[in-house]
Amino acid sequence: MQRTLSFLSDLSQNNSRDWFQANKEVYDAAHEEMIAFADKLLSEMNSHDVIGTPSGRKSLYRIYRDVRFSKDKTPYKTHWAGRMRRAGAERRGGYYYKIGLKESYAVGGFFGPNAKDLLHFRNQIALDADPLRSILESKAFKTTFGELQGEQLKTAPKGFEKDHPEIDLLRYKQYFIRHDFTQEQVLDADFPKTVSETFRKMRPFFDCMTEMITTDLNGIPLV
Numbered sequence: 343m344q345r346t347l348s349f350l351s352d353l354s355q356n357n358s359r360d361w362f363q364a365n366k367e368v369y370d371a372a373h374e375e376m377i378a379f380a381d382k383l384l385s386e387m388n389s390h391d392v393i394g395t396p397s398g399r400k401s402l403y404r405i406y407r408d409v410r411f412s413k414d415k416t417p418y419k420t421h422w423a424g425r426m427r428r429a430g431a432e433r434r435g436g437y438y439y440k441i442g443l444k445e446s447y448a449v450g451g452f453f454g455p456n457a458k459d460l461l462h463f464r465n466q467i468a469l470d471a472d473p474l475r476s477i478l479e480s481k482a483f484k485t486t487f488g489e490l491q492g493e494q495l496k497t498a499p500k501g502f503e504k505d506h507p508e509i510d511l512l513r514y515k516q517y518f519i520r521h522d523f524t525q526e527q528v529l530d531a532d533f534p535k536t537v538s539e540t541f542r543k544m545r546p547f548f549d550c551m552t553e554m555i556t557t558d559l560n561g562i563p564l565v
Contacts, residue, residue: 343379343441343528343533344529345371345372345375346372346375346376346379346422346441347441347443347525347528347529348372348527349368349369349371349372350372350420350421350442350443351443352365352368352420353418353420353532354420354443357416357417357418357420357533358416358417360530361418362417362418362431362550368478368526369405370456371384373405374439375421376402376422376441377398377399377402378398379401379441379533379534380397380398380399380401380424381397381398381399382534383398383401383439383534383537383538384397384398384401385534386534386535386537386538387437387538387541389538390538390542390545391428391433391541391542391545392428392429392430392433393427393428393429393437394427394428394429394430395426395427396427398424401424401425401426402422402423403422403423403424405418405419405422406418406419407419413528420442421438421440421441421442421443421483422440422445423438423440423441423527424438425437425438425439426438426439428548431556431565432552432556432565433548433552434548434551434552434555434556435450435548435551435552436450436451436452436453437449437450437454437541437544439477439537440454441528444528445522446522446523446525446528447521447522447523448520448521448523448537448540448541449518449519449520450519450541450544450547450548450549451491451492451516451517451518451519451544451546451547451551452516452551453492453516453518454516455515455516455517458475459555460515461501462545462550462554462555463517463554463555464499464502464512465536465559466554466555466557466559467508467511467512467554468502468506468508468512469559471508471511473548473550473553474511474551474554474565475511477546477547477550478490478547480546482543483519483546483547486521486540486543487520487521487543487544487547488516488519488520490511490514490518490519491516491518491519491520492514492515492516492517492518493514494513494514494515494518495513495514495515496513497513497518498512498513499512500512512538517551519547520564521540523536523537536556
């Protein structure tokens with residue numbers, strides 16, 4: 343990933359269209375390196391999950407920024423990122439990775455559940471939060487991911503009491519987990535395997551949340 347990081351370093355100091363066009367070959371080389379990384383990651387991922395994203399290239403986000411509604415008019419992102427979608431209605435949640443100069447990480451979870459799904463999550467948690475809590479409080483989870491992340495309400499969501507015993511989990515509007523990598527890990531030849539293994543360790547969390555969203559409050563499958 344040396345080409346990738348070197349390109350990002352140069353881009354962060356020369357974030358302009360003129361520089362980018364003059365260094366298009368450098369960008370192309372870094373882009374191809376990222377595609378190769380994403381292809382290897384996808385292959386590794388399909389050994390322990392079923393991914394609907396058809397190729398590594400398709401997982402990558404564009405490096406061009408949408409500046410229409412931003413005060414920051416720099417035209418390019420100074421990191422690479424991508425998302426891999428789990429395949430099938432029986433598999434929920436998504437995988438996301440970011441590679442940058444200041445931070446590189448893997449994230450997985452439910453980033454923008456719609457109102458119906460969010461309410462269903464909350465109803466399931468209110469009914470029985472023990473399965474989710476057992477995962478979040480396990481040593482393996484805490485060692486790799488620390489704690490549950492995501493935007494939260496400041497108070498109780500509509501329909502739930504402020505003193506509900508599971509209120510700390512009910513306030514979440516997103517449910518995701520994250521693991522950060524060192525630059526040494528990013529530069530290692532086995533980095534795709536390292537990222538894939540991190541995603542594999544998310545499976546208990548994914549499986550628990552998937553069971554919630556694919557069953558009714560009586561445990562009967564919805565899909």
